[in-house]
Amino acid sequence: MTLHELIELLRRATDANVIDKHRDEIIDLIPKAKIMIDYDQQNHAHQYNLWEHSLHTVIGLPKDIDDDMVYLAALIHDIGKPDCQIYGELDGKINMHYYGHPAHSAEITENEIIPNLLSKGEKLSEDEQRRLLYYVEYHDDRVSLRMKHLRRHLKLGYSVSEFQTLMKLQVADAKAHILIPVVQQRIEICQKLSGEYSEELYREIQSGK
Numbered sequence: 001m002t003l004h005e006l007i008e009l010l011r012r013a014t015d016a017n018v019i020d021k022h023r024d025e026i027i028d029l030i031p032k033a034k035i036m037i038d039y040d041q042q043n044h045a046h047q048y049n050l051w052e053h054s055l056h057t058v059i060g061l062p063k064d065i066d067d068d069m070v071y072l073a074a075l076i077h078d079i080g081k082p083d084c085q086i087y088g089e090l091d092g093k094i095n096m097h098y099y100g101h102p103a104h105s106a107e108i109t110e111n112e113i114i115p116n117l118l119s120k121g122e123k124l125s126e127d128e129q130r131r132l133l134y135y136v137e138y139h140d141d142r143v144s145l146r147m148k149h150l151r152r153h154l155k156l157g158y159s160v161s162e163f164q165t166l167m168k169l170q171v172a173d174a175k176a177h178i179l180i181p182v183v184q185q186r187i188e189i190c191q192k193l194s195g196e197y198s199e200e201l202y203r204e205i206q207s208g209k
Helices: 003-012 016-020 023-029 031-038 050-059 067-077 100-118 126-137 147-155 160-175 181-193 195-207
Strands: none
Touching: 003 016, 003 023, 003 031, 003 067, 003 195, 016 050, 016 100, 023 031, 023 100, 031 067, 031 100, 050 100, 050 160, 067 147, 067 160, 100 126, 126 160, 147 160, 160 181, 160 195, 181 195
């Protein structure tokens, strides 16, 4: 399987099982992905193991996003979780935490996954790498409908379009959780920010408000 074939699979699939049938091919292409297989997240907001969660995040994305990198990001966004596991409890039951996992997932992507793909002759432009790292690192970034959150991403050098794509990834990620109230709230906010609302905020920022 080539990277292009993987992205086409991720973009096209509407069922996690369709992607999972290619598990061995995916791991051959991205060996680090093996760490996610059967990894029990042991967290009250998750009903899937880490691999299954990633696949459900992929299929939760709209199929018409222009940027291929968001589909790859959806597959590997939580790849740093196993290294970040911290023991916790909730109501007397194990409830693991994964503080810092987005940044660590981005580190793995930058230092292992991208170099490995390039060494195999796969094509990833510098701009594609930049966008991939952005989606992975900020997939769990907490946002609200306040202007300051969009302004922060713009100051980091990302466009409104890239921010909207990130919000679509956040929606897909959240929908692959158990839909407890805090997750539902995240979905509602990110859905709004994935569309015209963020463009309205941008116009306000540009006008100096």
